[in-house]
Amino acid sequence: MYHAIVFLPLLGALLAGYFSLSHRHAASAAVAIGGVVGSLLLSIIAFFDVAVGGNAQTVDIARWIVSGDFDASWALRYDTLTAVMLIVVTGVSSCVHIYSVGYMHHDPARGRFMAYLSLFTFAMLMLVTADNLVQLFFGWEGVGVASYLLIGFWYHKESAHTAAMKAFVVNRVGDFGFALGILAVFALFGTVQFDEIFKLAPAMADTQVMFLGFSVPALELVSILLFIGAMGKSAQLGLHTWLPDAMEGPTPVSALIHAATMVTAGVFMVCRLSPVIEYAPVALDIITIVGALTAIFAATVGMTQFDIKRVIAYSTCSQLGYMFFAAGVSAYPAAMFHLTTHAFFKALLFLGAGSVIHALSDEQDLRKMGGIWRQVPVTYAMMWIGSLALAGFPFFAGFYSKDMILEAAFAAHTGVGQLAFWLGCAAALLTAFYSWRLLIMAFHGTPRASADVMSHVHESPKVMLLPLVPLALGAIFAGFVGYEMFVGHDYQQFWGDAIFILPEHQAMENAHHVPKWVKLLPIFLAASGVALAYLAYSMMPSIPGKVVSLFKPVHNFFFNKWYFDELYDAIFVKPSVKIGALLWQRGDKATIDGFGPDGITAMVLRISQSASRLQSGYVYHYAFAMMIGIVVLLSWYFSGFGGN
C-alpha cells in the first residue's frame, strides 16, 4: 500500500502519456484520474494509520547513489508530516484532475496535459515521502520540471514558454543553495539520511566549519543554504519573480502547483528539517524576516494588479510568507496547519477564477469583467467562500490557521517575532482588501466586457463545479476540524517525532495565552479591509483613481512589483549574455586562438615563406611547425634532463 500511494500516479502518468500519443484523450483522463484518486484513498488510510495511529514507518525500495560512505537510497518515509502532505497533495490533485477534464475540454493535447499533471503528482509525492536529502532533491527537481512543462504547456505562446523558462532558472538559483546544503550536510554529518542527521544534530550545535575561508557555525550554514532552496521553490522575496509569471500556465496548473502543493514544498522542507534548524537561531531569524517581508511585499503588489490570476498569485506568495515566519518562530505545526487550510481555499479560489475566465471567453483582466454574478451563481458562491477563508473570517479555515500564526509570532517574544506580527497584521488588512477588490471587480458593477462576450457568459459544466465542493468544504471546515489536532494543546502527540521544537522555544505554548486584543486585531483588520474595498470599488468608484494619482510614485512602485524584474534583468540576465559574447569574441577568438593556433599558423606561414625561398620548394606549413616543435622539445629533453 505504501508503495502504491507514490507509484500509482506515476503509472497513471505513463499510461496517460501513452494513450495521448494516439489521441485517446478519454483513456488518458481515465487512467490519470484513476491513479490519483486511488492514491488519495490509500493516503486517507495511511493518514489514519500513521498520523492518528502514530504508526510512523519507512519503506525501503532500492539502492540509488552509493559511493564510499555516500549512501542515498530510494526509500519512502511515512510520518505525520508526510501523512498531512499526502492528504493535501492527493486531495487537491484529485480535484484538479477532474476539473481539468472540463477546463481543457477543447484542447487538442489534453491527454498530454493529464499525463503531466499525474507526473507532477508523482514527483510531489516523492518529495514528501523522501527519506534523505538527495531523494528530497529528486522530488524537488521533479516538481520543478513538471511545473516547467505545465507553465509552458501552451508552447505557442511566447509569454508562456518565457515564463516556463524563467520559473526553471529562478528555481535553479534556489537549488544551487539546496545542492550546496546537501554537500555541507554530508561533509558535516557523513550521511544524508534524515534520521541519522537528526540524531547527530544536537551534538553539532556548537561545531564550526570552514566555509570559503571563514569559520562559521556549521548548523547555521547548513540551515541557511537549504533555506535558499526553500526560498526558490516557495517564491520568497528575492526569488519570487517566477511565480506571478507562472500564471501563464492553464488555471488548473496554477491551482495545483502554484497555490496548493509545489510552492509549499519549501515550508515542508523547513518543517522536515526542524531538528536541525532548531539549533540554528540566526537561520530561524532569517527565515522569520524573509517570511514577514514576503507577506507584506506580496500583499502590496497584489492590491494593485489587474490580472485576476496574478492577484491570487501574489496572495499565495504572501500567505507562504506567513507560513515561513511561523516556522521561523518555531511554530512549525502552525505553519503546517496554515499550509493545509491554505491548500483548500487557495485551490478553490484559483479554480473559481478559472471558472470566471472560462465564462468570460478567456478574459483575465479584472477591468474587463464585472456584473456577472447572476449568471455564474455557483462560481460566485465558491469565490466568496474562498475569500472569506483567505481573509480569516471567524469559523472559516483561514481564521484558525492565520490567527494561530500571528499569535505564535506575537508569543515568541522576540524582536523578529514582533516584526513578523505587525507586518503580518498589516498584510491581513491588505489581504481582505484585495480579496474583496477582486470579488467586486469580477462579479459586481456594470459589465465591462464586450456585448459579444457577455452574451456567452455561462456557468461552468458540472465536471468543473463538482471538484469545487470538497475544496469548499475544506475551506469552511478544515480549520475547525484540524485545530485541536494540528496546533491544540496536545499537538506534540499528533506530530510525534516528525517535528522537533527545542523546549526553550515557547511560541506554540504561549500562543494559546496571548492578550485578547492580539486575537481580535486580525479579525478587525480583515473587516476593515473588506469595508475599504466596498468603499473604494462599490460605493465610491472614484476613490481608487484619486488615491492612485495622489500617491503616484508609491502606486507605481507597487504596480511594477517593486521593480524586481527590471533589477534582475539589468544585473543578471543582460550582463550574462553580454559577458558571454565578450568572453567568446575577446577571450576565445582574440586571445586564446590569437596567440594559440591562429597566431602560430600565421607565424609559421611567415617563417615558411622565407624558408621556402631558401629551399626553393613548397614547404607544408603545418608539418613544418610540427617539426620545429619536435626538434625544440627533443633538444630541451636531452639538454634539460641531463642533470636529473
Next chain:
Amino acid sequence: MADWPILSLVTFMPLVGVVFLLMIRSSGPAADENARLVAIWTSGFTFIVSLLLLFGFDSSQSGYQFEEFATWIEGTGINYHMGVDGLSMPFILLSTFLTPFAILASWKAITNRVREYMIAFLVLETMMIGMFASLDMLMFYLFFEGVLIPMFLIIGVWGGPRRVYAAFKFFLYTLAGSVLMLVCMLTMYAMAGTTDIPQLAAFSFAPSLQTWLFLGFFASFAVKVPMWPVHTWLPDAHVEAPTAGSMILAGVLLKMGGYGFLRFSLPMFPDASAYFAPYIFGLSVIAVIYTSLVALAQSDMKKLIAYSSVAHMGFVTIGIFSLNEQGVAGAMFQMISHGLVSAALFFCVGVVYDRLHTRDIDAYGGVADSMPRYAAWFMLMMMASVGLPGTSGFVGEMLVLVGAWQAASWVAVFAATGLILGAAYMLWLYRRVVFGRAVKRSVIDMPRLEGRETFIFVPLTILVIWFGVYPSSLLDVMAVSITDLLAQMEFGAQTASALK
C-alpha cells in the same frame, strides 16, 4: 571462454569489417548500401561480443581482468599487454555501444565516399577500444595517437565548409600535447626500464621528476578533455564535423583525457597530482563558468552544445582531482553519462540539420509543431544535460560536487553555479528551437522522425534513465578499482616522501 582473447577480439573485430570494405570494388548506390551494411553489422557484432566483457567481469575483484600478455619486442620490457578494470571497462562498452549508432546516424547524411567513411569509422573504433584496453604504455600511445587519424579525416573530408581549418586546429592542438607526453614516456621508460602500465604504476618516481612528468602528460590530456584554455579546437571541430563525428568526438574521444588522468597521472605521479590539484580546480572552475557564459552567447546549435561539453568536462576534472572516492566515482560516472547525453544531443542537432541544412538557432522555432516526438526526446536529453535527478546527468554531477566540497568547499560553490548557467543556456536553446509557433515554411514542412532516428533515440534514452534511477549498476563496477586507485596513490605518496 576465459582463455579466449576476448579483448583482442573486440579490439580488432572492426578491422575485419575494414577488410571486407576494402574488397568492395564497384561504386554507385548499391556499393554504398553494401558499405553501410558491412559497417553496421561489424560494429553491431563488436558490441555484442563486448557484452561478454560486461557479463564476465567480476566487479568485486581487484586488479585487471581478461588479461592478455605476449612478448612484443624481446628484452626491452615492451610487451603486448591488454586487460581491463573497473575504470576502463565502462569506456570500452561506451565505445562499442556508440559506434553502431553513430554509423546509423550517418546512414543518409553521408552520400559521398561512403566506403572510405565507413572504413574511417571502423578504424576509429579499433583505436578507441585498443586505447582503453592497453596495459602497455607504448601500445597506449599508438592507439591514443591513432585515434587522431581517422577523426582528422572524418572532419577534414566529410565536414562542413570550414572543415580544413577545423581539422588542422584539432590536429595541431592534440599533437602538440602528445609530443610532450611522448617525451615524458621516453623518460619514464629510461627510468623504469619497462612500458608495462601496472609496473609503472608501482614504480615510484622522485617527486621532482613527477612534477615534470605530470605536466607533460597533463599537456596531452588537458587538450583532449579539453580544459580551459586549450578548449578552442573543440567548438570548431564539432561545428564542422558530420553528426556522427560529433557523436563519437563528444561521446568517447573527450573521455580519453579523463581516462588518461586516472590511468597515468594519479597512480604514477601521486605527489604531483596532489600538488597540482588546486590549479586544476582553478582551471576547471573557470571552464565551468566561462564556457557556460560563452554558450549563452552562441547562435549556432552545435557550438552551443560543444561549449556545454567543455563545461561538463570541467566537472570531470574537478571530480578526478578531488582525489576522494565520491569525486573520482562522480567523474567516471559523469564521463559515461556525458558520453551518452552529448552524443544524443549532437544527434538531436543532426536530425534537424539533415532537414534544414542549417545550425543557426534563429532558422528554427516551433519545431514541436512539425516534430512533436522529436521535441520529447530533445526535452529529455536536455534535462539529462542540465542534471535533472532521475537521469544519468545528475548522479555524476552530484557525486563530483560531494567530492569537491570535501576537497575544498570553494570549488563546489563555484562549480555549482554551473547548475544555474547550464539550465539557462540549455533551456534557452530549447525554447528558441522547439517552442513557439512554427511560422517559417521550412520548419512547418519538416518531416517527422523516421524509424531509423527513433531507433537511435530509444536505447540512448533507456540508458540515460536507467543510470539515473539505478546508478549502482555502474557505480558498483567501478567501486573496487577506484578504492584500489586511491589506496595505491596513498601508498605511492608515502613511498615518494620516503625517497625525499
